[in-house]
Amino acid sequence: MSSSIVSSHQGLTGPPPPAARDWAALPSDILLDVFLRLGPREVMLGAEQACKPWLRVAVEEPMLWRRVGLDEKDYSDKRRWRRSIYDVEEDMRLASVDRSKGQCEAFDGSCNDYDLLDLMRRAPYLKSLSIEHYYDEESHSIKYLVKPLKKLTLLEDLQIRFTYGSLQDENKLRSVCKA
Structure with a gap:
């Protein structure tokens, strides 16, 4: 009887393996939803490099780039930290602003x-x-900051951390914010 049990088990096969998925063929709206959940850093450092269709969505969809530089930074992973070096992050932020095609609503950098x-x-x-760090390379004052800020008529939230400090500059900036 044991030989019949063994022979009946030998003919059994497991379920067929799942069919291979073509992740490059995902619809753009689904990719956009996934990319929005990932955040700009992950899209630029990974997702957009996966294949041409993903790159196309990452580069051509301004909605992805409306909020630049606002994803959480996690420096606990040293490999991730190395990729997050100042120059690389600033280049990524500026590229993100370009990709927004004029629709950027928030910038942090x-x-x-x-x-x-x-x-x-x-x-x-x-x-x-x-x-995060504003610096005027010539005069160490905010004289070059005031004029551009006045042009941002939709600005609701402004935070500036100066690399230097001056009470005169602080008062001038407050007067601009009240206007």
Whole structure:
């Protein structure tokens, strides 16, 4: 009897393996939803490099780039930290602003007076601006900051961390924010 049990088990096969999935063929709206959940950093450092259709969605969909530099930073992973070096992150932020095609609504990053003027030109609809380290390379004052800020008529939230401090600059900035 044991030989009949063995022979009956020898003819059994497991379920067929699942069919291979073509992840490149996912519809754009589904990719967009996934990319929005990932955040800009993960899209630029990984997802957009997977295949041409994913790159196309990542580069051509302005909705992905409305909020630049706002995803959480996790420096506990040293490999991730190495990829997050200042220059790389700033380049990614500026590329993200370009990809927004003028629709960027929020920016969080470091900049100087020249970068700020460029940002205003490429992202005129900013509602939120958070500058981690603002520095004026020539005069160490905010004189070059006031004029561009006045042009951002939709701005609702402004945070600036200066690399220097001056009470005169602080008062000037407060007067701009009240206007």
